[in-house]
Amino acid sequence: MEMVNVKVNGIAVSVPKGSTILEAARQAGVEIPTLCYLKDINEIGACRICVVEATGARGLVTACVYPVAEGMEIQTNTARVQKARKTTLELILSTHEKKCLSCERSTNCELQKMCKDYGVEDSGKYDGDRPVYELDKSTAHLVRDNNKCILCRRCVAVCRQQYVSVIGANDRGIDTHIACAFDKPLGDVPCVSCGQCVAVCPTGALVDTDSTTPVWEALADPTKHVVVSTAPSIRATLGEAFGMPIGTNVEGKMVAALRRLGFAKVFDTDFAADLTIVEEANEFVQRVQNKGVLPMITSCSPGWVKFAEYYYPDQLDHLSSCKSPQQMCGAVIKTYYAQKMGIDPKDIVNVSVMPCTAKKFECGRDDQNAAGVADIDHVITTRELARMIDRAGIKFDLLPDEEFDAPLGDDTGAAVIFGATGGVMEAALRTANDWLTEKDNKDVEFHEVRGTDGLKEATYNIAGMEVKVAVASGIANANYIMDQIKSGTAPWHFVEIMCCPGGCVNGGGQPIQPASVRNFTDLKALRAKALYDQDEAMTLRKSHESPVIKKLYEEFFDDGIGGHKAHHCLHTTYVARKKFK
Ligand code: SF4
Ligand code: SF4
Ligand code: SF4
Secondary structure (H helix, E strand, O other), X not given: OOEEEEEEOOEEEEEEOOOEHHHHHHHOOOOOOOOOOEOOXXXXXXXXXXXXXXXXXXXXXXXXXXEOOOOOEEEOOOHHHHHHHHHHHHHHHOOOOOOOOOOOOOOOOHHHHHHXXXXXXXXXXXXXXXXXOOOEOOOOOEEEOHHHOOOOOXXXXXXXXXXXXXXXXXXXXXXXXXXXXXXXXXXXXXXXXXXXXXXXXXOOOEEXXXXXXXXXXXXXXXXXXXXXXXXXXXXXXXXXXXXXXXXXXXXHHHHHHHHHHOOOEEEEOHHHHHHHHHHHHHHHHHHHHOOOOOOEEOOOOHHHHHHHHHHOHHHHHHEOOEOOHHHHHHHHHHHHHHHHHOOOHHHEEEEEEEOOOHHHHHOOOOOOOOOOOOOOOEEEEHHHHHHHHHHXXXXXXXXXXXXXXXXXXXXXXXXXXXXOOOHHHHHHHHHHHHHHHOOOOOOOOOHHHOOOOOEEEXXXXXXXXXXEEEEEEOHHHHHHHHHHHHHOOOOOOEEEEEOOOOOHHHOOOOOOOOHHHHOOOOHHHHHHHHHHHHHHOOOOOOHHHOHHHHHHHHHOOOOOOOOHHHHHHHEOOOOOOOOOO
């Protein structure tokens, strides 16, 4: 690799040719602030916060996109640089609704931090008339507040990368704002609710729809039995909201915190991930044996399901009819658990902690009410759970480790890895391999479907049958798969699709890491590692071995896997959606 020698604030470094000044500075241990730049997502050099002085360059240059050259000397903190950054921040603030006291992103806002770092007062130096925007609350999953938008366009870029592109910059000059075509509300366009735009926004312009208020109300209502369950990936990410290193598994502390918040039972959605696998593996075997529609595609990810309903409405018979683990969990709590405990399902409030904003949409879908009432009542994201823990004054890092509650608290390693791309496929392969070979196979790891690549393919020989599988994460890769299915050229039998790049560990509801971290850290890999490490340490690593699952079929779904009772509770249907209202 050809290297280039440069100096950053006098520190000599050697970096690969083609590196940007930002990357060279990082190698020299110097952090240059950025606002619009997000590696591999938004590399437009537009906000000019990252300007530096560099020999051979005319004027100040944007470090995020400007390439280094041999012998270049870079200065990142001169008086001229600092003045330019401060002026840019003052100009941004001139159109910004400054409500830091109550803003959801306060203390985790990249603009706020930068203003503090550069001593930018709310001086009103450049204040004039500014447009005032109404909040867009038209979707189940997010709220857009353009009064806090700094027009960095990270959201536009990530939505385009998701192959959805329902938002962009409308109008010009002072009236420029981010919105949908013809300023339609987001709820009237084919947004898939992935929340990736929320996860990349540096300010409070995009936030989750608040579901914490009804949860606090339910917890305060003595007539309600309020239970909570947590998705596989939450244990690998929640610690970040409390300053712990990325990839710290906080399962025990998470359970303890939920108990201290007042939930009557703390269940693990992982048991429902195991349940999903046995129902889904059974469905796959049935489709293979009965010449059903193939490839079969997983249906755990509601953003992906919504994408299929909008963009491939004529291909929905490829989707597994299994509800997602969240919805299976809710259905089992309101039927089996309610019956076992003698509680009217109407008196149970089912709260789900999810990495995913699309789950807020999913819980309101038709046909998600096995007991005649909603399977899941409220979905809070990992971020919302962290806010609730903060508000309750719980010192998260000081909590002891506690265990999930019976009877829905045990899981297998197969369920744990659901949170990473490839995890559902590997879990399904572990079960299908045992069932088709009629053996208890000791080799349970399918490494070909692991890793953070957006598209993975593998062929396995199972019981003399060649099984071709594909794993896609991110909607652009889902689109690639669907195009092949539609054209009749898809070679696969079984496909896993997750809406968010990297799977749920990178879901739109996960803790927000600033660009200074995202640009230099593989978030997806570090978070996924926490899950694979937990799987490896577990005794039970196949879903069909779970004692909870065995008991469920013995005591409740007594006509067996894929039976009538299971179908009523655990399976669903899909709808062709119109793209525009
Ligand atoms: S977006 Fe940031 S700067 Fe603006 S009000 Fe919220 S915390 Fe304050
Ligand atoms: S939620 Fe996803 S699809 Fe919808 S606007 Fe945001 S990035 Fe685009
Ligand atoms: S909504 Fe957020 S991400 Fe989108 S342009 Fe505005 S500040 Fe940037």
